Amino acid sequence: MERLISTLFASTVISAALIGGAAAADKAKVFFLLPNETTIRFESRDAPFFVAAMKEKAPDVEVVVANAQGDPSKQQSQVEDAIAQGAKVILLTSADANLAAGELAAAAKANVPVVLYDHDAVGGKAAAHVVFDSLAVGQEQGKRAAELIKAMSKTPVKVARVKGNQGEYGTKQYEAGQDQFLKPLIDSGKIQVVCEQYTQNWDPTIAQSFAEDCLTKNGGDVDVFIGMNDGTTGGSVAALISQGFKPGDKLVTGGQDATVEALRYVAQGWQDNSVLKDLKVQANYAADVVASIVAGKGVPKDLINGKVNNTFMDVPAVFLPVSNITKDNLGDVVKAGVWTWAEICKGIETTDICKKNL
Secondary structure (H helix, E strand, C coil), rough: HHHHHHHHHHHHHHHHHHHHHHHHHCCCEEEEEEECEEEEHHHHHHHHHHHHHHHHHHHHHHHHEEEEECHHHHHHHHEEEEHHEEEEEEEEEECCHHHHHHHHHHHHHCCCCEEEEEECCCCCCEEEEEECCHHHHHHHHHEEEEEEEHHHCCCCCCEEEEECCCCCCCHHHHHHHHHHHHHHHHCCCCCCEEEEEEEEEHHHHHHHHHHHHHHHHHCCCCEEEECHHHHHHHHHHHHHHHHHCCCCEEEEECCEEHHHHHHHHHCCCCCEEEEEHHHHHHHHHHHHHHHHHHHCCCHHHHHHCCCEECCEEEEEEEEECCCCHHHHCCCCHHHHHCHHHHCCCCCCCCCHHHHCCC
């Protein structure tokens, strides 16, 4: 249902942009280009949050939302279409960071500023990058995994690492952060990595196939699956379900995004954690940056607190804070206004944590 609603939302915004008539033509246009439908947060959460924030901060600006559906060539066409429609700013979540240089080049040639949102984009000019602190995300994931593995009585603990999209800034940072805590355990022999693979475009079905293959190859003898976002951890959970395991039989950790599906897995005991990234906060900061650029004031210097090198330049970054969510502090997501208990517990009302909080 969430995907249906969000898809309708995106379609409505795009249709309005195409047939909005004279009133729409008078408005400055900002294009929010989404990467795919497999990471469902972008359509169901980020886009509506950004549209709402722009209505508040720049009510005379029209926001057009389009989804590349995992196809970098489609996103290239969307960038070119945005330029043709007179875009003042493009807010870009790249479909594939490694294949985004053409999109950045087209925007630069047309003097249309590009603000990167969450994903990086390699090999071209960008005005700013609004992103949660990726290294901190990896550190939170690695620290949690290391704590749980140290507490296990067996040695070696057999681990499968389900990594993100290869070559992306985020994936590199998540891996570096995780490795700060995992590598000492690998070097000491406490951890034996029995399978590891990058996950093209963060596709949960690819992550699931990898986890299933890893279980089969090792005769089911895999103790821990460490992912990098809720899509990759969800793929591991789906693999365990498909092979008849029960919650708690294997440890699945390394989630990120605090999607409602992942939080349900946490509540049921399938997944240990998810790093909370308050998407409303991210969308609001992105709107601050975009609205300032549209108003001719450039990127607000007081928001810049770091940089992301995309091989072409050091992109000024707005790094946002993160925190780890487990069953013990699941209520923090509700307190933050990200999800309600009713949303988290939909379909799993009989779990202990839902009985206690509904």
